[in-house]
Amino acid sequence: MIEPTDPEKKRSSRRRFLAGAAGLAVAGATGAARADEKNLPPNVAGWSKQLGEGVASHPYGAPSKFEKDVVRRDVQWLTASRESSVSFTPLHELDGIITPNGLCFERHHSGIAEIDPNDYRLMIHGLVDKPLTFTLEDLKRLPRVNRIYFLECAANSGMEWRGAQLNGCQYTHGMVHCVQYTGVPLKLLLEQAGLKPNATWLMAEGGDAAAMNRSIPMAKALDDCLVAYRMNGEMLRPEQGYPVRLVVPGWEGNVWVKWLRRIKLGDQPWYTREETAKYTDLLENGKARKFTFEMDAKSVITSPSPQAPLKRKGFTVISGLAWSGRGKIKRVDVSLDGGRNWRTARIDGPVFDRACVRFYAEFDWNGAELLLQSRAIDETGYVQPSKAELRKIRGVNSIYHNNGIQTWALRASGEVENVEVG
Amino acid sequence: MIEPTDPEKKRSSRRRFLAGAAGLAVAGATGAARADEKNLPPNVAGWSKQLGEGVASHPYGAPSKFEKDVVRRDVQWLTASRESSVSFTPLHELDGIITPNGLCFERHHSGIAEIDPNDYRLMIHGLVDKPLTFTLEDLKRLPRVNRIYFLECAANSGMEWRGAQLNGCQYTHGMVHCVQYTGVPLKLLLEQAGLKPNATWLMAEGGDAAAMNRSIPMAKALDDCLVAYRMNGEMLRPEQGYPVRLVVPGWEGNVWVKWLRRIKLGDQPWYTREETAKYTDLLENGKARKFTFEMDAKSVITSPSPQAPLKRKGFTVISGLAWSGRGKIKRVDVSLDGGRNWRTARIDGPVFDRACVRFYAEFDWNGAELLLQSRAIDETGYVQPSKAELRKIRGVNSIYHNNGIQTWALRASGEVENVEVG
Numbered sequence: 101m102i103e104p105t106d107p108e109k110k111r112s113s114r115r116r117f118l119a120g121a122a123g124l125a126v127a128g129a130t131g132a133a134r135a136d137e138k139n140l141p142p143n144v145a146g147w148s149k150q151l152g153e154g155v156a157s158h159p160y161g162a163p164s165k166f167e168k169d170v171v172r173r174d175v176q177w178l179t180a181s182r183e184s185s186v187s188f189t190p191l192h193e194l195d196g197i198i199t200p201n202g203l204c205f206e207r208h209h210s211g212i213a214e215i216d217p218n219d220y221r222l223m224i225h226g227l228v229d230k231p232l233t234f235t236l237e238d239l240k241r242l243p244r245v246n247r248i249y250f251l252e253c254a255a256n257s258g259m260e261w262r263g264a265q266l267n268g269c270q271y272t273h274g275m276v277h278c279v280q281y282t283g284v285p286l287k288l289l290l291e292q293a294g295l296k297p298n299a300t301w302l303m304a305e306g307g308d309a310a311a312m313n314r315s316i317p318m319a320k321a322l323d324d325c326l327v328a329y330r331m332n333g334e335m336l337r338p339e340q341g342y343p344v345r346l347v348v349p350g351w352e353g354n355v356w357v358k359w360l361r362r363i364k365l366g367d368q369p370w371y372t373r374e375e376t377a378k379y380t381d382l383l384e385n386g387k388a389r390k391f392t393f394e395m396d397a398k399s400v401i402t403s404p405s406p407q408a409p410l411k412r413k414g415f416t417v418i419s420g421l422a423w424s425g426r427g428k429i430k431r432v433d434v435s436l437d438g439g440r441n442w443r444t445a446r447i448d449g450p451v452f453d454r455a456c457v458r459f460y461a462e463f464d465w466n467g468a469e470l471l472l473q474s475r476a477i478d479e480t481g482y483v484q485p486s487k488a489e490l491r492k493i494r495g496v497n498s499i500y501h502n503n504g505i506q507t508w509a510l511r512a513s514g515e516v517e518n519v520e521v522g
Numbered sequence: 523m524i525e526p527t528d529p530e531k532k533r534s535s536r537r538r539f540l541a542g543a544a545g546l547a548v549a550g551a552t553g554a555a556r557a558d559e560k561n562l563p564p565n566v567a568g569w570s571k572q573l574g575e576g577v578a579s580h581p582y583g584a585p586s587k588f589e590k591d592v593v594r595r596d597v598q599w600l601t602a603s604r605e606s607s608v609s610f611t612p613l614h615e616l617d618g619i620i621t622p623n624g625l626c627f628e629r630h631h632s633g634i635a636e637i638d639p640n641d642y643r644l645m646i647h648g649l650v651d652k653p654l655t656f657t658l659e660d661l662k663r664l665p666r667v668n669r670i671y672f673l674e675c676a677a678n679s680g681m682e683w684r685g686a687q688l689n690g691c692q693y694t695h696g697m698v699h700c701v702q703y704t705g706v707p708l709k710l711l712l713e714q715a716g717l718k719p720n721a722t723w724l725m726a727e728g729g730d731a732a733a734m735n736r737s738i739p740m741a742k743a744l745d746d747c748l749v750a751y752r753m754n755g756e757m758l759r760p761e762q763g764y765p766v767r768l769v770v771p772g773w774e775g776n777v778w779v780k781w782l783r784r785i786k787l788g789d790q791p792w793y794t795r796e797e798t799a800k801y802t803d804l805l806e807n808g809k810a811r812k813f814t815f816e817m818d819a820k821s822v823i824t825s826p827s828p829q830a831p832l833k834r835k836g837f838t839v840i841s842g843l844a845w846s847g848r849g850k851i852k853r854v855d856v857s858l859d860g861g862r863n864w865r866t867a868r869i870d871g872p873v874f875d876r877a878c879v880r881f882y883a884e885f886d887w888n889g890a891e892l893l894l895q896s897r898a899i900d901e902t903g904y905v906q907p908s909k910a911e912l913r914k915i916r917g918v919n920s921i922y923h924n925n926g927i928q929t930w931a932l933r934a935s936g937e938v939e940n941v942e943v944g
Contacts, residue, residue, distance in 0.1 A: 134655075161626070161760075161761060186577060187577040212576075219568070230556060234553075241553060242837070330618060334616060337584075
């Protein structure tokens with residue numbers, strides 16, 4: 101429960117009660133109308149009087165037609181072609197921590213490779229005792245694990261380095277999703293091939309026309325990487341690397357190689373295009389940070405937000421997501437006044453290592469203009485910085501690893517804007 | 523790691539190693555082929571040489587065309603019409619614990635009500651101080667929680683009461699799914715309306731043409747029920763009650779009223795059609811158990827299974843699901859010999875209260891015929907019974923609440939059949 105610092109607010113009388121076990125407080129007007137027992141809901145006139153569609157009308161189901169605007173969206177001017185572009189998760193239309201597969205953001209370098217699972221092969225070679233090739237069936241017969249992880253593109257919020265630009269959390273923060281992966285521990289495959297003593301790095305390569313490839317140090321590969329073929333129970337979606345992708349928990353999305361076709365073991369990084377010309381962070385002094393794999397702790401308020409304005413005054417819920425590439429989220433704070441005062445938000449639902457967590461902050465909006473912010477604190481004690489703090493250290497040349505605190509200005513009309521604060 | 527009792531098996535030499543942190547063992551031939559570094563995977567010829575589809579080709583994504591057979595299926599002869607029928611979750615094609623929304627089983631009594639969310643109303647009336655009507659927007663402004671729960675139809679496995687009948691876990695056990703719900707605690711809504719002291723039961727009614735309704739005791743309503751509007755992050759699917767359904771954790775699916783339009787408070791159960799003529803358990807002596815809300819602990823091996831045969835000998839993984847309406851699953855056992863010997867399976871992934879858990883048992887198949895079984899043990903100490911034990915107590919008249927141990931016969935060909943054992 102947030103107590104806004106606005107003195108107007110404090111004077112307003114309010115009714116409260118606790119929702120027992122859930123421990124949730126509701127204050128002020130919640131909007132429910134007084135009903136007369138004879139005054140039944142209007143639906144008696146319509147859908148209650150005729151048979152609906154039967155089962156298996158949609159053997160693979162789809163959302164309601166009334167949800168047709170809940171979709172991934174792209175920004176046409178962002179890249180030269182749609183085959184090398186990005187579509188964004190509609191974070192403002194979601195809740196909880198699981199992203200449905202159909203709404204997980206995409207980022208491609210040569211479009212979606214269409215791979216026949218019967219022809220799929222994964223080769224492991226280089227500094228190994230015995231180079232191996234796995235079919236998809238081979239992988240499916242090996243021991244597997246299930247893990248829920250966030251995946252964030254390093255360029256998420258990249259446009260915001262030079263100031264508030266995109267009006268909606270779908271665009272400012274929508275290059276993140278969180279699903280349950282099923283896959284084989286990479287360590288198990290590498291041990292089957294047998295690592296040479298000097299194998300200290302690996303190169304993972306995709307089967308797309310870009311042959312997207314990245315270098316990964318052996319310590320990470322042997323720690324927690326997965327060769328995954330399922331997301332949220334079913335096979336990976338085509339745009340997420342069907343039939344097989346690399347899962348690299350907590351690290352930037354670019355290294356989670358999709359359509360994984362080859363893992364080569366070596367004794368040094370490959371310095372591929374995607375880890376030199378791209379996915380490095382150019383600092384103010386002209387030097388670039390390289391191999392900035394880990395995603396820093398971050399959060400964003402998904403509602404209210406520019407695409408999810410408030411429709412009226414009264415009791416409502418601030419909702420948002422937080423995540424950290426370094427472990428579990430320990431706490432999320434919310435501010436209504438642009439970061440001068442902070443209150444602890446309520447985290448609800450499971451808190452997994454390197455997964456999104458959902459936070460809420462209930463409050464009674466009296467129509468005053470507010471500056472909404474959230475900041476994440478992870479279990480290492482790291483606190484999500486302000487954009488100003490971040491720019492002081494990193495400058496504004498980079499397009500990657502912007503985890504600065506986002507500010508939404510809530511206007512008296514209920515509309516919300518992406519703004520910068522001191 | 524399961525050690526089959528077959529002596530043939532014990533003689534076979536095998537290579538083993540532990541996959542480090544994951545602690546997973548791989549024995550025998552895993553099928554991976556020795557690769558030559560120059561012999562690249564065959565995909566170099568195809569998808570690696572042309573641009574794929576760009577982003578937002580599918581603003582709401584869909585599975586790969588190669589997964590077109592992974593769908594819900596119905597059984598045409600089961601009911602008089604498809605508007606009052608069931609479609610089954612393809613459990614044999616899934617892994618982990620989350621069911622993707624498009625594959626969650628359906629059970630309708632008058633088809634899928636198509637409800638315009640702007641016209642949606644939920645009325646709370648009867649023994650309350652102040653009858654209330656909520657719009658969907660009202661509900662979305664209230665405090666909410668996120669919970670992962672299984673939902674099982676009381677009739678799941680119902681055909682098996684009189685012997686092994688349906689050849690595939692999609693049909694024998696596919697009336698279960700497990701998703702993350704987002705919703706308002708029912709207790710919070712009831713407290714807003716104000717319960718009269720004699721309000722001891724409620725009746726929940728759906729907005730479909732069946733006006734499907736069930737009685738629920740107040741203790742449950744105030745404990746953990748949710749008025750949910752989201753599943754796996756997005757709005758409920760039409761066939762799951764869009765825009766609002768009741769979530770009644772651990773209890774039979776029939777009381778999770780879909781298209782929820784009305785909650786009436788009373789001082790006794792309503793004895794509706796669905797809790798008298800249906801959803802009661804007729805015993806051998808002609809008496810019927812009524813209000814058998816809680817779902818007993820249950821499990822099933824989803825692979826190998828009749829729809830997911832083994833394609834060759836060697837190392838493979840037995841995979842399955844377990845759940846209990848009484849709390850967390852504590853342990854799952856697996857037998858290869860029809861229940862004579864049992865080994866503890868490996869539970870992998872999160873274990874939530876009244877959610878599905880995923881279990882695995884790795885083994886090296888030498889081609890011998892096996893009788894595969896699994897049994898779930900929940901945190902109350904309840905052990906899933908054999909079908910024989912269950913029939914001894916309940917007879918074979920019922921079609922509900924069959925949680926007996928399922929047996930799959932693995933043939934030498936790798937095919938799997940639904941069979942009964944002593």
